[in-house]
Each structure stands twice: as structure tokens, then as C-alpha cells.
Amino acid sequence: MKVLLRSDVDGLGRTGDIVDVARGYARNYLVPKGLAIEAVAGVTAQAESM
Numbered sequence: 001m002k003v004l005l006r007s008d009v010d011g012l013g014r015t016g017d018i019v020d021v022a023r024g025y026a027r028n029y030l031v032p033k034g035l036a037i038e039a040v041a042g043v044t045a046q047a048e049s050m
Helices: 023-030 040-048
Strands: 001-006 018-020 034-036
Touching: 001 023, 023 034
Parallel strands: none
Antiparallel strands: 001 018, 001 034
């Protein structure tokens, strides 16, 4: 699952990076803690324009 990082995550990436992670890791840890959001088409396009 691709996610856009909203903050730096040790061992994974920096703010604004789009990374591929396990679905469970994203849904159970990254997204609930506000560290990432799912990288859907609109989010990806917005991140690349920054």
C-alpha cells in the first residue's frame, strides 16, 4: 500500500515521501497516529506539485 508521510518516520522516510508499506502497518499504525495518509491519485498529484 502506498502512503504519503505527513511527518518523518525513522527507518521509513521523511515528510512528503511516498512509500510502499504493508497494508496492516499503514492501517493499524501510520494512519491512526496521523503519520501518513493513503496515497490516492489526488494526494499523489498534490504532493508532486510541491
